Amino acid sequence: MALKVGLIVGREWSFPPAFIEEVNRRNEGVTAEFVQLGAPRMDDPSEYAVIIDRISHEVPFYRTYLKQAVIQGCTVVNNPFMWTADDKFFGAALATRLGIAHPKTIVLPNKEYIPGIVHDESLRNLKYPLDWEAIVEYIGLPCILKDAHGGGWKDVYVCRTMRELIDNYDQSGLLTMIVQEFIHWDHFIRCICLGQDEILPIKYDPRERKYHVEHAHMGEELGRRVVDDSRKLVRALGYDMNSMEWAVRDGVPYAIDFMNPAPDMDIYSLTPHYFDWVVKHMADMAIDLARNPRPQVRELKWEDLFAGSRHSAEMVGGAAVLGSGSPPPVEAPAEAPTKAPAAPSVTGSGTASSARPAARPAADPGDAPDAVVRAEAEEGHA
Template sequence: MANQKHLIGLLLGAEEDWPTALEALIAGLGPITGPGGTRHEITSERVTIEPFNLRDPVRQDLVVDRLAYWYYHPREWLKKAALMDDLYLLNSPFTFQSMEKHSAYVALMRMGMRVPETVLVPYKNPVDNVRWAYTAAKYNQSFDLDAIAEGLGYPLFMKPFDGGGWRGVSSVKDREALHAAYDESGEMLMHLQESVADFEVFARALTIGPETMVMKFQPDQPMHNRYAVAHDFLDAETGKEAITISQTVNAFFRWEFNSCEMLVKDGIVYPIDYANACPDVAVTSLHYYFPWAMKALLRWSAYCVVTERKPRFQVDSDPWFAIADDKELDYKSKLAAYQSLADDYFETDRYLEFVDTSLGHVDELVLDWIDSDAFRRMLTSTIQQTYPPHEWDKFEGHFGGLMDMWIKDERIVQGKASAPVEVAAESVSASSLPADGVREE
């Protein structure tokens, strides 16, 4: 029987590093055996933007989208392809509006997550719309911004309800800073959100399909230092909660490639940002964790096309809110129930079996490529596109050293090198499914 062929499309903006990596790994994947002994061949291409007839069929079986959140033309092509051609999408364009943070805050609050208190305030400057001017004059109630801020407590954060990439985020320490930030917000619609003072850990979880990597994040550092290489900064219970929160928001909104930010204090996890249409996967950001992201994206994409996983674009809140509203369940019981729903959505058991039986060679494939001259050329190119020439040597050493550390650790995990017991234990944690940063107890 001839191999079944599957095409993965990459809908891209300015990124070159991770697409180059994923394309190389797909090219090296080779034929894989699916359920029932079927044979499959996967290739990739970059999607171009051009006029399209709404009845035109599409070539791709799955598209990884990094563009349509910001641009209408590719977004409408994705919608057409999903509705007309059953194209599998990472992520669904039908819930993009929920990726403006506001809906995600509300949903997780309803589900009992410890989202900090948040208030939406009207525009500082009315939007440029003649109808809005009339409506605002007639119906907008005056409000006391100072009273709202005092109710939340200083310091607090002001941030756009549809923010991304830290755009428009202000740390507000007093009344003067509050009014300055509000004046600068202009036509942006803003949240005021209480802060979690003296938090112990800032964690960022990247979730691709049913795989989650929880990383220690240092937002005050330059981008190249924000992801700290740390394998045991959360205890097992807190790490499990971080994974469940991340996978819950993804399964609820039908997102399959998303990141979630959380603060941890006194064993309590506070989700603060968990809606990112294009989560950061740049090699100069993730560095040590970049190979894991490429593995997870490769594995999940292969699983979806080979098993012909049916895309589900519409949110079904009923089963989630049934758990949320069950007064007989405490917080831990609700988390367990949410995780079960997430596992059902992502077909986690079936996925892990597929990875074990059909993609067992991916770990070695990724290790060999990260240890290749091709990867080093890609890394050098990315450094030279990102940093000024006088910093090239510094960052070659910085990122090269981090990737060499990953290669060393991965060789230990794969049994290709030996190490002291304590090092080997950390390395196993770093590569395990589904999370890093979790300390077993």
């Protein structure tokens, strides 16, 4: 009986059918299909060896089900337990602990709270008022104010004065906001990360929200650092599907946005060149995970992740585990590209449609770039 890969998606139209066709056409004892759910029972076994999750960040029911699927032995891409826990402040702390350049970041108490939270009684552990002068002194101006759990251009502000920072914070309502250093970049890179080893760095223009098929946009030193740092982060997070954004300032790549566990895989965003690469490598990964299960329950021992010194990381079973010893060298596998791969052929493969739909639906995945503000992108990141 063939092993099954299930796909959970939203309004995406180009990647899902291309991925399913790519897996099925290989005839390797693994089939792919859309997951169909009714009302799962707590002890229902999973009929899938692997589930690719592209939409549970917007549909809580899916996230609830996927955690049960992990308990039943299904490998979920990405691990729903880790995805539930991540946020941009945690990401900033993790990158810093791994010794990776990251904009200075501060998390702020919520401006407002749900009914029933009484300020004088329920929030007695909070200092008030906030020391805005100390915040600005640490972060600098201009700075970025954004939702710690957000994405897709929502609730992101460029603040050029302390007054603007406070005014925008006062409008943040129930959101948990972070304040971040504004990086004036001279080179921007987005990496597609698959299977915790495949890292594809692509030249990206956040002003136009456009990928550029340019084979030599990085020097050897910058390319190796971007690939190595991306691999450190994706292994630490345990994500098998992610995209990471790097803003390069004075030759130093800063990890701007690297928690995108449902990255943009639309053919018009990626271009057919990179779309074909993503479809084929996603199929490779799904088939391998179906044949060689990696029990994700073992990955839930998060104390291993948080222990250890700031700059040390020891690779254990393919996941980054911080330790107190000297960090081993991070070696990029020979196949990990530091340049764009040769242009793939998409004709007749089913991975690219020649007919563009009359109206392209909005993309669901959580990779809509929150690394820049639409009106301010030419000057920095968001």
